[in-house]
Amino acid sequence: MFGNSHSRPIAISLGLVVTVLATILLLRQPAYHKDPAPSLRNLEWRDINFVHTTDTHGWYSGHLNQKQYQADWGNFISFTTHLREIAHAKGQDLLLVDSGDRHDGNGLSDATKPNGAKSLPIFIQQDYDILTIGNHELYEFENSKAEYEIVAKHYNSNYICSNVEYEVSEGVFKSIGRKYKYFTTPMKGIRILALGFLFDFRRNNDHTRVKPISQVIEESWINDLFSEFTPDKVDLIVINGHIPVSHDWEELQTLHAFIRRFYPSTKIQYFGGHSHIRDFAVYDDKSTGLQSGRFCETVGWLGINTNVSQSSSNSEVKNTFTRSYIDFNLHSFMHHTGITSFEKFTTPKGEHVSRQIKKARYELGLETVVGQVNSNYYMDYVSITHPKSIFKLLSDKILPTLKPTNDSIELSSERIIIINTGSIRYDLYKGPFTLDTEYIVSPFRNNWVKITVPKKYAVGVTNVLNGGGYILNKEVDNLHLLPPQQRSSRSITPKILDGSRNPSQKVFQSPELSYSINEGVVSERKQLTKGYVTHDDFGDDGDDTPHRAVVTHKVPNVIESTCLDQNSSDDTPTDLIFYDFIIPNIIWALHELGFEAEKSQVSFFSSDYLGKLLHEYARNDKF
Numbered sequence: 001m002f003g004n005s006h007s008r009p010i011a012i013s014l015g016l017v018v019t020v021l022a023t024i025l026l027l028r029q030p031a032y033h034k035d036p037a038p039s040l041r042n043l044e045w046r047d048i049n050f051v052h053t054t055d056t057h058g059w060y061s062g063h064l065n066q067k068q069y070q071a072d073w074g075n076f077i078s079f080t081t082h083l084r085e086i087a088h089a090k091g092q093d094l095l096l097v098d099s100g101d102r103h104d105g106n107g108l109s110d111a112t113k114p115n116g117a118k119s120l121p122i123f124i125q126q127d128y129d130i131l132t133i134g135n136h137e138l139y140e141f142e143n144s145k146a147e148y149e150i151v152a153k154h155y156n157s158n159y160i161c162s163n164v165e166y167e168v169s170e171g172v173f174k175s176i177g178r179k180y181k182y183f184t185t186p187m188k189g190i191r192i193l194a195l196g197f198l199f200d201f202r203r204n205n206d207h208t209r210v211k212p213i214s215q216v217i218e219e220s221w222i223n224d225l226f227s228e229f230t231p232d233k234v235d236l237i238v239i240n241g242h243i244p245v246s247h248d249w250e251e252l253q254t255l256h257a258f259i260r261r262f263y264p265s266t267k268i269q270y271f272g273g274h275s276h277i278r279d280f281a282v283y284d285d286k287s288t289g290l291q292s293g294r295f296c297e298t299v300g301w302l303g304i305n306t307n308v309s310q311s312s313s314n315s316e317v318k319n320t321f322t323r324s325y326i327d328f329n330l331h332s333f334m335h336h337t338g339i340t341s342f343e344k345f346t347t348p349k350g351e352h353v354s355r356q357i358k359k360a361r362y363e364l365g366l367e368t369v370v371g372q373v374n375s376n377y378y379m380d381y382v383s384i385t386h387p388k389s390i391f392k393l394l395s396d397k398i399l400p401t402l403k404p405t406n407d408s409i410e411l412s413s414e415r416i417i418i419i420n421t422g423s424i425r426y427d428l429y430k431g432p433f434t435l436d437t438e439y440i441v442s443p444f445r446n447n448w449v450k451i452t453v454p455k456k457y458a459v460g461v462t463n464v465l466n467g468g469g470y471i472l473n474k475e476v477d478n479l480h481l482l483p484p485q486q487r488s489s490r491s492i493t494p495k496i497l498d499g500s501r502n503p504s505q506k507v508f509q510s511p512e513l514s515y516s517i518n519e520g521v522v523s524e525r526k527q528l529t530k531g532y533v534t535h536d537d538f539g540d541d542g543d544d545t546p547h548r549a550v551v552t553h554k555v556p557n558v559i560e561s562t563c564l565d566q567n568s569s570d571d572t573p574t575d576l577i578f579y580d581f582i583i584p585n586i587i588w589a590l591h592e593l594g595f596e597a598e599k600s601q602v603s604f605f606s607s608d609y610l611g612k613l614l615h616e617y618a619r620n621d622k623f
């Protein structure tokens with residue numbers, strides 16, 4: 001029809017209209033294409049900026065089946081390289097901080113002997129300016145040794161730990177890192193005094209020592225240090241703790257009161273960890289604390305203006321400090337650097353580390369498929385009685401498969417197996433069960449032990465442990481038995497389960513619902529990805545990616561799997577079987593019930609740890 005001479009002008013003008021319209025559309029689209037997620041909240045840059053990680057627990061490969069946390073450690077290194085360049089181009093400073101817990105949670109860290117043999121060389125590729133130790137570096141000696149010989153050695157004066165000692169030779173204990181660091185930032189010349197603390201942890205191996213903060217502040221070295229570095233010599237104090245920053249965790253409050261005696265108006269920034277949440281707390285008008293989640297799901301961002309006047313008001317705090325929680329994915333990383341092509345984003349070092357990770361995963365066979373899982377099984381997205389609860393799966397199907405390691409172990413006809421829910425670290429997803437899955441769901445290699453007690457006592461233990469709440473930790477040798485999800489700083493506020501204003505931020509961990517990096521503008525609420533919705537002392541605008549909150553359920557301290565005869569007498573000898581990790585708790589619970597037991601009555605039962613039971617279940621096609 002365009003051959004018709006009369007129609008040609010129309011055709012031309014139609015073509016023109018289409019072209020113009022297309023051009024207009026295209027002109028509007030580039031902003032959309034250049035920035036596929038305009039809904040992301042931008043970072044605020046200040047005089048000094050911090051990038052913070054904590055509780056990485058070996059997740060350096062990224063979350064392979066959750067796109068929203070799919071960046072790997074190499075991508076993270078590229079990201080921070082650009083951020084540092086941006087900061088320096090603006091004449092600002094950028095420092096990297098990590099708050100510990102690098103083991104126990106992923107095949108990359110836990111499938112090697114010693115633990116961390118492949119993951120720590122990957123972790124230390126990141127250029128941290130300040131880092132400290134977590135409790136997972138102290139349960140097992142091999143982890144402490146690696147911390148001392150690999151991590152502390154590599155970072156040298158940047159490895160700051162003011163209350164943990166390591167046995168360097170028989171009976172000789174030395175600080176595992178530097179007790180403090182005093183330095184001046186390269187761009188703004190900010191004089192920083194940095195210290196590092198682990199919470200009052202008592203399950204450390206015998207070759208290490210942890211001094212509680214309450215004891216450290218009585219020591220002469222810290223009093224001398226603060227007397228030497230008088231306020232006129234310090235612009236900013238940085239405390240890097242493997243300690244939750246929430247107001248209800250007393251240790252930082254004690255430390256803060258102590259520091260303020262020497263530095264009444266110096267800015268103090270705390271970095272925290274351990275309870276695996278995103279959190280930000282305002283301690284006073286010149287002091288705040290940031291905690292940046294867990295498992296390479298979050299990169300924390302903290303900015304401080306150093307030149308804000310000394311007057312005290314709420315807006316002063318907001319003018320001084322800013323915080324963000326960045327989702328650990330390329331989409332967020334690239335957005336915050338303003339770089340739109342991956343080729344430009346990835347740095348040679350970042351690329352090298354990503355290759356190193358792939359190689360390590362291949363060598364460890366982490367993607368070796370053992371079997372198939374028929375459904376998602378959740379930790380707290382459903383109640384523990386729901387068919388999709390991982391705890392129901394364990395108590396109904398997995399724990400009954402536990403057998404004694406050898407035939408000489410005497411068995412009673414009745415038994416109760418108890419596990420601390422903290423021994424489960426992650427949801428189990430539908431699809432292939434790989435070697436990695438085993439470590440992700442339950443990394444701990446504890447032994448099962450048994451004690452035989454009259455049935456009337458055995459049946460009460462779970463209830464006592466679950467009624468113990470937080471006091472349990474303090475009374476039973478500070479075991480920190482509570483699973484992280486119950487240790488949220490926000491859990492003091494009653495939980496609202498409609499998902500709209502959940503006081504503790506939560507993530508929905510289903511791969512089915514994780515979003516695609518190329519997803520368009522999130523304009524409608526129903527299009528938001530389910531994930532963390534953080535409510536902290538600055539409000540609820542901290543998450544760089546606006547998420548939709550999810551319903552979460554309370555998880556008890558322990559769950560049990562029973563094999564009991566309803567008709568037998570109360571005095572029937574009954575085997576209580578549990579991980580050796582919770583021996584003190586079980587003895588304490590029996591005592592509460594009126595049965596006095598000694599540790600010597602507890603005997604070995606099996607070395608088939610939870611991960612192995614799950615592995616076997618998958619291998620035998622039982623899901």
Ligand SMILES: O=c1ccn([C@@H]2O[C@H](COP(=O)(O)O)[C@@H](O)[C@H]2O)c(=O)[nH]1
Binds near residue numbers: 274423
């Ligand atoms: O052998 C172990 C060691 C630890 N746990 C559980 O881990 C948490 C502590 O983990 P964080 O990452 O420091 O929060 C502890 O409360 C135990 O529940 C374990 O089960 N077995």
Ligand SMILES: [Zn+2]
Binds near residue numbers: 057275
């Ligand atoms: Zn942790």
Ligand SMILES: [Zn+2]
Binds near residue numbers: 135136274
């Ligand atoms: Zn911890």
